[in-house]
Amino acid sequence: MAVSFKPIRSLMQTGTNTGSRWFSYIGLGIGVLLLLCSIQMYINIQQLLGSESQRKDGSDFISISKTITNETMGQLEKNLFNANDISEIAAKPFIEGVSPLTANRFRVQLSAGDIIPFSTDMFLESLDNNFIDTVPPNFTWQEGQNYIPIVFSSDFLEIYNVFAPGYGLPQLSAETASQVVVFITCYGPNGEKQTFRGSIVALSDRVNSIIVPKNFLDWANNKFGNTTDVKASRLYIKTKDANNPDFLTYLQQKNYKVNKDKTKFGRVKQVLQGIFSGLGIFGLLVVILALMLFSFYLQLMIARSKDNLQLLLMMGYSPNWLSKNVSKQFIPVYILVVLVALAFTEGMQWAFHHFAMFDRPELSSMLHWTVLSTAIFLIGLSLLTNYRMVKKLLYKLV
Amino acid sequence: MQLQLQQVLPVYFDENHRTQSEVWRKDLTFTKGEYIKIVAPSGSGKTSLMHFLYGMRNEYNGNIVYNSANLRNYTPEDFAGYRKDHVSIVFQDLRLFPEQTVQENIELKRQLNPFHPAEKIKEMAERLGIGNKLASRSRICSYGEQQRVAIIRSLMQPFDFLLLDEPFSHLDDKNSQNAMQLMLEEAKLRNAAIIFADLERIDWFPYTRIFHL
Incomplete structure (x- = not known):
């Protein structure tokens, strides 16, 4: 009991x-x-x-550039990252990966064809695919291909929509923007030119640029710009923590500029x-x-x-x-x-x-x-x- | 079922007690069915002996062994089992719960390991003349009544040994004999031994052995 x-x-x-x-x-x-x-x-x-x-795989992605001061103005060597700079950064323990943003070294003109009467000189950049937040499967290019996929900064689209009405241009939604076919004309130093068709395949929140496939830009720089050794004005850095004090001190020491907005969030x-x-x-x-x-x-x-x-x-x-x-x-x-x-x-x-x-x-x-x-x-x-x-x-x- | 004293002497007693006593510093074995009478004048350690046997204190030299297990090696849980199933006691100072009724006091013991059904409480209480006190708080009962409550309480469980420490100090002869009779019957039911310690010899305890402490 x-x-x-x-x-x-x-x-x-x-x-x-x-x-x-x-x-x-x-x-x-x-x-x-x-x-x-x-x-x-x-x-x-x-x-x-x-x-x-801004995190992808638990890491921060931020772009850095050299601070252009009055002393370095005009000296391209001092304002661009060379191979040594890149390998030095890559060796730091707080850095998980570095990719240079490579820019075009030839004249590029963009026109929107007949629908939107708009034409402008512009720039193209390329970046390692791993560093782009939105990479659709069709973001590829092969030699001989006339079509160039573009990853476009969503900030740029916003800026376009701000000034478009003043120029009598239509404002574009993200969906419409990707349907517009643009013509990209590359000019060589000796007067040769080639026109490609292009369209926006994705908008990026992370990268403030117009990104084309890397092999296209390498090929075009070689063909129209006569150079293979292209120095980068911006580097994309992958790091576990963009607020790591070691990292920030290092940037300060080297006088590198970091996009503060991206780390603020x-x-x-x-x-x-x-x-x-x-x-x-x-x-x-x-x-x-x-x-x-x-x-x-x-x-x-x-x-x-x-x-x-x-x-x-x-x-x-x-x-x-x-x-x-x-x-x-x-x-x-x-x-x-x-x-x-x-x-x-x-x-x-x-x-x-x-x-x-x-x-x-x-x-x-x-x-x-x-x-x-x-x-x-x-x-x-x-x-x-x-x-x-x-x-x-x-x-x-x- | 044996309860053995092996050279037991309270640590606070000096050695000359051993010469006068028939218990201290002796080897004694109590077995089931025996009626042991221990005659002890005041101050001879009667209550100490009872507390030692019940496992409440261990300030003694020598050993107390129950069924070949030394009480010194008992855990708190072992003692709980020992007191619940094997050894029952009527304390000299009774130790009732003052705020509980007589019935509750007895039931608290009975429910632990019931030897009798609950109805037996009333039957025994009436037999000892406290049947009308069952619903009273124990603290308002007279000492003699409380003594009878303590006696009934001790008979609610199974036991091999019943330890009595001056159980009749506040009872007249008639009530004492009555209570003694009940305890003898209950001991017989269990074939248990009674170890009865008192100041002097009482004629109506049919002891089989007598010791002077």
């Missing part, structure tokens, strides 16, 4: 101490709430900013994550504090009931059975506290998603599974610390 704990419950003197018990419950609830909210917000930030950030994200990590740690501290308060309350309760507990042990009650049952008394209230905190967190998440984020599809109104598992973990943690505490105190009474 199972021994009942019911008649023993009244032997545990808790009466006069309800105040401190409720304080620790409320403290625990607040701590758990802070912790769960922080985790959920941390995940929200990941989900919100993760999709739009990452920095905002970092600051936000920092804030919520801090809040999470604070929440964890509150949880620990509440558990400590509760353990004081337990100690007090056991000290008050010491005579009764001692007598029970003397009568033959198993100290292990008593510890289990004494700590079991708090299971419902612990679960309740964590569930209430979980409900508040869910309410917060729903309100955040609905009112602050207007139901953006990247987010969910439901809690992330890590939040739920943290809640379960916290219940387990509280019960375990309780049980160990009670057991330790009871064994002292034997």
Whole structure:
């Protein structure tokens, strides 16, 4: 027959101490709430900013160029990256990859044909495909091919749309822009020229340029520009963390200019994550504090009931059975506290998603599974610390 | 089922106790079914002996062995089992829960390892003349009544040895004999031994062996 704990419950003197018990419950609830909210917000930030950030494979991609000063003005050698510069940068531990942005060394003219009466001198650049955020499968070129695919900066499209009306040109949507066939005319030094057809195959948020396949530009530079040794004015760098202090110091030392805009987004994200990590740690501290308060309350309760507990042990009650049952008394209230905190967190998440984020599809109104598992973990943690505490105190009474 | 004393002497006793005592510093073996009477004047260590045998204290030299297991090696869990299943006691200072009723006090012991059904509590209480006290808090009962509660409580479990430490100090002869009769019946039911320690010889305890402490 199972021994009942019911008649023993009244032997545990808790009466006069309800105040401190409720304080620790409320403290625990607040701590758990802070912790769960922080985790959920941390995940929200990941989900919100993760999709739009400059990161690809968890790395930052940024372009650097040499700062053109009054002293270096006009000295092409000093303003371009040569092979030595590139290999030096590539050797740095914080750099995962470098690719030069190679520009055309011949005159290029672009016209939009008959539909849009627009013609301009322009530039072309090429970049390693790995460094471009949007590379469609048709972004290739072979010698003899008359069609050139182009990856176009979305910023440039925006700029075009700003000035187009003033010149009587139609504004273009991203979809329409990719359907416009343009004519690219390359001029050689001796008057030869060749015209290619081209169209935008993708828009890039990362690269501020007009990118054509690398083998095309190499071929064209060779044919029209009479040079194979092309120095780069810009380098694209792949790095784990664009905010790495070593990296930034190095850039400063070499007087390289970095596109700050591109790292700003990452920095905002970092600051936000920092804030919520801090809040999470604070929440964890509150949880620990509440558990400590509760353990004081337990100690007090056991000290008050010491005579009764001692007598029970003397009568033959198993100290292990008593510890289990004494700590079991708090299971419902612990679960309740964590569930209430979980409900508040869910309410917060729903309100955040609905009112602050207007139901953006990247987010969910439901809690992330890590939040739920943290809640379960916290219940387990509280019960375990309780049980160990009670057991330790009871064994002292034997 | 044997309870053995091997050269036991409280650490706070000096060695000359050994010469006067028939228990201290002796090798004694108590077996089931025996009625042991221990006559002990005040200060001779009667309560100490009972507490040692019950495993509540261990400030003694020598060993106490139950069924070839030394009590010194018992874990807290072992003691719980020992007190629940094998050895029962009536304390000199009774040790009831003051805020619980008489019924609750007895039931707390009975539910641990019930030898009797719950109805037996009322039957025994009536037999010892405290049937009308079952619903009273034990602290408002007289000492004599509390003594009878402690006796009934000790009879709720199975045991091989029943330890009695001045169980009748506040009972008149009639009530004492009545209670003794009940305990003897209960011991017989279990074929258990009674180890009865008191200040002087009591005629109505049919001891099989007597020791002077």
